[in-house]
Amino acid sequence: MYIYDEHDHLIIQERVKQFRGQTQRYLDGKLKEEEFLPLRLQNGLYVQRLAPMLRMAVPYGLLSARQLRKLAHITRHYDKGYCHFTTRQNVQLNWPELAEVPDILAELAEVEMHAVQTSGNCIRNVTSDQFAGVAPDEIVDPRPYCEIIRQWSTFHPEFAFLPRKFKIAVSGSVDDRAAIHFHDIGLQLVKNDAGAVGFKVLVGGGLGRTPVIASVIREFLPEKDLLTYLEAILRIYNLQGRRDNKYKARIKILVKALGAEVFAEKVEKEWARICDSQTLLTDKEISRAKSFFTSPEYRELDDESVLANLSEELKNNRDFANWMQYNVREHKVPGYRAVTLSLKPTGIAPGDVTDKQLEKIAELSERYSFGEVRVTHEQNVVLADVCVADLYALWLEAKSANFATANIGTLTDMICCPGGDYCSLANAKSIPIAEALQREFDDVDYLYDLGHLDLNISGCMNACGHHHIGHIGILGVDKKGEEFYQIQLGGNSGNNAALAQVLGPSFSRAEVPTVIKTILSTYVELREEGEEFFDTYQRIGITAFKEKVYAKAA
């Protein structure tokens, strides 16, 4: 994990001081509301339906036990004792006091955390794969590059007033788990024929009102050129992105309007001017960044024999066996596994955790996973380095802390935005939909039979719940002041990136569980051997689903 030196500490402390001054001037009436707005947003502070909301950055999802304990303290002391893991690997407080936010930032700075650029029209917190560094399908560990991007983008003087927000995701594995096709810039780490490390560069993906799959503008960018190339892309966007209409201001609209080839030419031309500048990365800097992400001290183990020791428990305890199947993943080191703690038990808003639970996660991470965790964009928490011999003990403890719901990758492991219960942008509530579906699909045998299924819920078309890229997406809409829900099918966030199609007219909240049930029974009826929901959908298309759903309603 990256550790701050005196420079990082100084920069973050100066930010706390700066924001304290800005807040004071605002409270004294010396800074106008509309001027304070972008300044507070660039510190993650929104003014929401019920109270301010503070979004704290978790760079590429990594947290230490010490940071988790600090978050627990902050939620207890400054909020109501719980917080929310977001779909961008960050953490949100729902009830902080505006006047106390500078103090919260000062507390965060003590543990090398901040809320820098978690909102606003600037470069946001960079996101990545939650299994970075441990995934067997990894080509290159993305974390050092994420940290290099974090530092470069933090307080970048030229890109703080972009046409719109700007999100960068980095994937280092064969399977894309960072949704790089749906970011303003997606970076895929690759090795060329000579074995040199570089990036495939994708631009102009995104969700929101106008969902777009990103275009590749460069097949191979040598690693040292990373920052100069990003700078060229951002400069073109800053100068040429639309500013007349906020809904047309993302880079995806510019890339579409120009065409990806023309956009790429402009970038290359700008890049030619700056590629030899001192922003060109050095071997020294790349190795410095890598030095923070070395392997922990793994024991030398024989995978088969440690696994054999679990055979009794696996045979006798079905819950444990299910958890092993759904929440435990392969690891690149024999004798180790990556474990996902599910934050999706029935009846809890997806991604919500209490102060006590944060402390429990910290404790589990120290006992079982070298004191570190990763936040996932599916709103769960990963212990990435668990020894197979510890899995049963960990399961027992996770179970008693309500983290062991064996549902990762299944229908009840939903992505869900805070929705109309908290968010002032939302058209409809999303948390009650998630809960109704969890209650409807409480039969685990049926759930497991349905297999891998991404169900994503957004309370409005801003798409924080990623509804466009769920196999099943649910979008809250407002019809004459009433909440309705549109159903979409066939999205995919990974390598087979796809945008979902709208099924048809929307439904009332009460109808949603029945509609989802019909969609799923249609899949079960029509699937062929070994097909997941997404495969069946791709083979048969939307019509069969449409007929069943609307035949019933008629």
Add this chain to the structure above:
Amino acid sequence: MPKLLRDGELLSSWEDPQSALTIPVDVELDNFIDELNAGLTDISLITIEFSVFMDGRAFSIARSLRDHFDYQGELRAVGQFIPDQLHYLSRCGFNAFLFSEDVEAETIEECLNAFSEHYQAAVDDPQPLFRKRA
């Protein structure tokens, strides 16, 4: 009375250089400079006006003027920018800022010097932090 912050000094009266130029924020900079007979060599004041402070194009224009066109003269921000943008603007190459009377000198000073350390290279310092780290 308006005041001018120029090279860190707050002035209540000043003289404008003769050969001045105004650049609009929607400029195509390459074409614009191509069309000037003598390029930027004779120009000693370039003014860029902010019509709304949220429009960040001037930040990139300033960097291009300094880094690509090697402009050495005064680069002045006028209009609707806010003091809280001073630090970034000066990093991008602005060295003069026109303020209305009601902006306090203390606020200007505080905003201009918000940070003493930076991660990335800019006009004020072409060397990023990673090249300076021990």
